[in-house]
Amino acid sequence: MTSPNTLIFMELAIQQAKLALDALEVPVGCVIVEDGKVIASGRNRTTETRNATRHAEMEAIDVLLEQWQKNGLSMTEVAKKFSNCSLYVTCEPCIMCASALATLGIKDVFYGCSNDKFGGCGSILSLHLKDTASLNKGFKCAGGIMATEAIILLRTFYDQGNPNAPKPHRPLAHQATT
Amino acid sequence: MTNNNLILHIPDEPPHDLHHQPTVSVFASSIDPKHANQIVRRLNQIAPLEDLRHVKRIQKKVLEGGQIQLSVILCLAYEGDNQLDHVPPLLQELISSYQLSPFITKVCKYAATSKEEWQEQCKFWPTSYHPRTYNIDGITGFSEEDSQSVLKFMQSAVELATSDGLVVNAAVIVDPSAKQIISTARDEVFSWNTCKDESCYRKSDLSSSHPISNSLDPQKLLHLRSSCNHLKQSYARVGCLYPWQWAEQQSHSESSYYCHPLRHAAIVSIESSAARDRHLFPNDESSKEKNLESDHESLSTSSSSKRQKTVCATVEGDDKLNAQSQTSNQIEDNDKLNTHSQTSNLLSARPYLCTGYDIYLVWEPCTMCAMALVHQRIRRIFYAFPNPKTGALGSVYRLQGEKSLNHHYAVFRVLLPEEALHKCDT
Ligand SMILES: [Zn+2]
Ligand SMILES: [Zn+2]
Numbered sequence: 001m002t003s004p005n006t007l008i009f010m011e012l013a014i015q016q017a018k019l020a021l022d023a024l025e026v027p028v029g030c031v032i033v034e035d036g037k038v039i040a041s042g043r044n045r046t047t048e049t050r051n052a053t054r055h056a057e058m059e060a061i062d063v064l065l066e067q068w069q070k071n072g073l074s075m076t077e078v079a080k081k082f083s084n085c086s087l088y089v090t091c092e093p094c095i096m097c098a099s100a101l102a103t104l105g106i107k108d109v110f111y112g113c114s115n116d117k118f119g120g121c122g123s124i125l126s127l128h129l130k131d132t133a134s135l136n137k138g139f140k141c142a143g144g145i146m147a148t149e150a151i152i153l154l155r156t157f158y159d160q161g162n163p164n165a166p167k168p169h170r171p172l173a174h175q176a177t178t
Numbered sequence: 179m180t181n182n183n184l185i186l187h188i189p190d191e192p193p194h195d196l197h198h199q200p201t202v203s204v205f206a207s208s209i210d211p212k213h214a215n216q217i218v219r220r221l222n223q224i225a226p227l228e229d230l231r232h233v234k235r236i237q238k239k240v241l242e243g244g245q246i247q248l249s250v251i252l253c254l255a256y257e258g259d260n261q262l263d264h265v266p267p268l269l270q271e272l273i274s275s276y277q278l279s280p281f282i283t284k285v286c287k288y289a290a291t292s293k294e295e296w297q298e299q300c301k302f303w304p305t306s307y308h309p310r311t312y313n314i315d316g317i318t319g320f321s322e323e324d325s326q327s328v329l330k331f332m333q334s335a336v337e338l339a340t341s342d343g344l345v346v347n348a349a350v351i352v353d354p355s356a357k358q359i360i361s362t363a364r365d366e367v368f369s370w371n372t373c374k375d376e377s378c379y380r381k382s383d384l385s386s387s388h389p390i391s392n393s394l395d396p397q398k399l400l401h402l403r404s405s406c407n408h409l410k411q412s413y414a415r416v417g418c419l420y421p422w423q424w425a426e427q428q429s430h431s432e433s434s435y436y437c438h439p440l441r442h443a444a445i446v447s448i449e450s451s452a453a454r455d456r457h458l459f460p461n462d463e464s465s466k467e468k469n470l471e472s473d474h475e476s477l478s479t480s481s482s483s484k485r486q487k488t489v490c491a492t493v494e495g496d497d498k499l500n501a502q503s504q505t506s507n508q509i510e511d512n513d514k515l516n517t518h519s520q521t522s523n524l525l526s527a528r529p530y531l532c533t534g535y536d537i538y539l540v541w542e543p544c545t546m547c548a549m550a551l552v553h554q555r556i557r558r559i560f561y562a563f564p565n566p567k568t569g570a571l572g573s574v575y576r577l578q579g580e581k582s583l584n585h586h587y588a589v590f591r592v593l594l595p596e597e598a599l600h601k602c603d604t
Contacts, residue, residue, distance in 0.1 A: 051452035052531055052553035053445060061440065065370075069436040075427035078437075095577070096549035100440050103421040103546065117582045120549070124582055125575065127545060134567045134574065135422050 006110055009033055009088040010146045013112070016043040016056065017090045017153050023048065027153040030056040030089035032064065034081070040064045057089060057097040061104065082106050090150040092143055095120035098127040101139060108140035112150030181325035185560070187317055188572045188589040189291055190579030196298050200287040202230070203255040205265065206237075206303075207278035211248050217276060218250065224268040225253045232289035234304040251303070255282050314558060314588040315354070327357055328538075332562055332592045335538040338364055339443075340599055347416045349447035350538040353529075354558075360535060361454060363446035365417040367424050370438035417442035418544040419565055444539060444547035448554045451532060459528055531555045540599075542569035542591075548577045556587050562594045 009031055016029025020043040029043040042059030046052045064085075068078050082104045087093075090112040093101060098120025101109060109121065109128065120127045121141045130138040194200065209217055218235055227233060230251075237249045253269060262270070262280060273280060285303040290296035296307035320328065331352050338348035346365035353360055413419055424439040529535065536558040537551060543561070548570035551559060559571060559578075570577050571589045578589045 046553075049452055050455045050531065051449055052555070053448055053550045058440070062438075065438055066436065075424055075437050075439075079425035094549060094553075096546050096553065099421075099544065099546035099549065103424075103439055105422075105425065117584060118549075120545075124580060125545070136568075 005036070006088070006145060009038065009086075010090070010110065010112065012038060012041065013088045013090050014146065014149050014153070016041050017150065020044045020056070021153055021157055027157050028056045028089065028091045028150075030060050030087055032060050033086045033088065034084055039085070040067075053096060055094065055097050057087065057093055057101065060087075061100065079105055086110065088145075090146075090153070091115055092119040092121050092123055094118040095125050095127065098125070102127050102136050105137055106139050108142070110145050111141070111143045112145055113147040113154070114143055181320075181322060181329055184593045185316065185320055185325055185328055186591045186593065188576075188578070188591055190576065190586070191288065191291055192572075192576065193291075194288070194295065196294055199295065199299060201284040201302060202287045203282050204230075204285055204303075205252040205255050205262070205280040206249050206283045207252060207273070207280045208247060208249045209276065209278065211246060213276055214248055214250070217272070220272055221250065221252065221269075224272070225266065227251065227254075230254075230285065230287075232305045232307075233285045234306060237304055251285070252278070252280055316558065316590060317588055327354075328560060328590075328592060331359075331536075331538045332560060332594065334359070334362070335540050336562065336594070336598050338362055339540040344415050345413055345599055347418050347443040347539060347541045349443035351447050351451050351532060351556075352536045352538065353534065354536050355534065360532075361447045361450040363443045363450055365415065365443045366441035366446050367417045367439060368415065368427065368437050369435040370441050371435060416541055418444075418539075418541050418547055418568065421544055421546070421568060440546065442544065442547050444537065444543050445550055447537065448532070448550055451535070451554075455528075533557065536560065538592075541565050542571050542573055544568045545570040545575060545577075548575070551587065552577060552583050552585050555585050559587050559589045560592050561589075562592050562598070563596070564591070 012031045013029045016031065017027040018029070020029055021027035025044045025047050027044070030041065031038045032040040040060040040063045042056040042063065044056050045054040045059060065078065068081060073081070085106055087101065087106055087109045089109065092111045092113065092115040093109060094115060095118055111121065114123050116123055118124060121143070122128070127136070128138050128141040130136065214236065221235065227235070233251065235251055239247045241247050252273070253265060256264060283303060286299040286305055290299050290305060290307045293307065296305060299305045316324065331350055335348045335350045338350065339345055349363045351360040352358065414423055424437055427437055532554045534557050537556050537560070539559065539561045541561060541563050542565035543551065544565065545568065561571070564573050566573050568574060577583065578586055
């Protein structure tokens with residue numbers, strides 16, 4: 001079951017992915033939600049920064065870390081904040097981002113399409129699972145939310161190659177499977 | 179002891195116990211040598227051994243009296259399946275037309291990674307052994323000169339890690355073809371400078387042209403006086419070792435620095451090598467083109483496999499270039515080159531991300547850092563100390579052996595005594 005809110009937040013993540021596409025970046029986007037409110041968003045910036053680690057998740061996380069500490073929050077308080085946050089991202093977090101999200105102790109992650117080659121939430125590694133040996137508390141994870149839309153954006157990017165080519169209209173049918 | 183004994187390659191696969199290598203069951207049958215060619219040709223069509231490419235289809239035994247006995251693998255036999263019921267119909271036909279009598283035998287599941295493994299494997303059933311085909315310097319051993327240089331760079335990393343009262347992880351990214359440091363970083367988990375302005379990119383980082391000084395003596399690390407040993411160091415601040423430690427920080431730091439739980443040394447060094455790239459090559463158009471080869475490409479359709487090949491070809495090409503420049507022009511005095519000529523030198527050989535670069539880390543990286551180094555296309559990783567609880571290059575995971583990833587680096591451990599981390603207060 002996908003709640004209507006889940007779709008609303010994923011729609012916002014997709015909008016972030018579109019911003020990435022417009023900027024000739026791999027179209028992946030995300031939003032971070034606390035208490036039903038979007039508190040940060042991010043999109044892929046690997047081309048602009050020439051830093052292949054600047055994934056959407058990392059961009060959004062950095063915004064929060066800076067903001068919260070500017071507001072005087074201690075690390076204990078920051079940890080508490082993250083444990084109350086949900087991430088909505090158009091593509092399954094990669095191994096790096098999944099590991100980062102576990103390190104931050106995020107509450108849960110909702111993603112669109114799965115990431116067959118780099119996925120860290122079940123596709124290649126399962127870093128969202130609790131692991132007592134390493135003290136990883138893991139996080140809840142659900143995929144397949146508006147996966148079609150996420151894939152269409154990625155195909156637009158890779159298949160057309162030409163950034164000026166017309167983008168397909170946003171499909172209205174939602175095919176959430178979780 | 180020579181220096182090259184101090185550098186161990188960490189292979190893609192965990193080492194198997196030589197005498198207990200994993201096996202799988204197969205149906206095999208002895209065949210008449212006269213029909214061998216026909217049968218094997220037919221078998222390759224109707225029952226190819228997809229996951230057992232290292233296993234030879236035919237076993238040849240010379241019996242007493244010089245008579246030759248040939249056996250052939252028909253297909254995989256599934257667990258607890260001693261019947262031929264599940265054998266595909268076309269194979270059933272072949273069995274009956276040549277009047278074969280199938281039996282179950284075992285073959286080794288994985289390709290041998292060493293000659294010793296291969297010799298053991300052939301006791302079950304012959305396999306083929308191909309020593310590593312891709313060519314990365316060091317996998318087959320380091321020259322004395324190269325290992326000297328590896329030890330020196332590792333020493334810089336250790337010095338960086340211990341340069342402040344608290345020991346943290348440190349990273350040094352190096353262009354091995356020029357023996358040049360590209361960027362250096364310490365963990366910034368507890369000392370994050372949030373300044374993002376490009377002007378913040380310190381000039382000192384650019385003077386990264388400092389080639390390692392010749393005064394550094396790699397042997398020094400190995401001959402530390404035992405008087406240092408009693409200093410018991412705490413490694414609680416090493417990001418990759420204790421990624422969850424950050425949340426224990428009680429009060430807001432007094433300094434202008436913030437905390438950033440994810441700013442492990444490897445991540446920071448990647449960031450600073452990217453900043454260096456942007457600074458040296460401000461308007462590089464080709465980078466846009468190249469960055470299309472990004473890490474979500476797996477999600478696209480068939481075109482992705484083509485792109486993948488292009489990436490591989492590029493990487494291989496770069497490796498060759500590096501090997502050449504390494505032998506032809508041993509640039510020893512980079513410090514004499516001024517920034518301008520350095521830039522123009524680099525222009526001709528501007529690498530894509532960190533392609534062709536090595537990274538030296540004091541501790542084996544965690545999963546986040548190891549994957550970041552895949553993304554940034556690092557060529558070789560050297561680390562001194564393993565990370566038993568969260569290490570991703572052999573300890574807990576082994577990303578260098580994850581076949582699905584689009585880039586694979588070679589991983590080495592540099593054997594240093596732990597005392598290398600203990601500074602003498604003299
Ligand atoms: Zn990622
Ligand atoms: Zn790390």
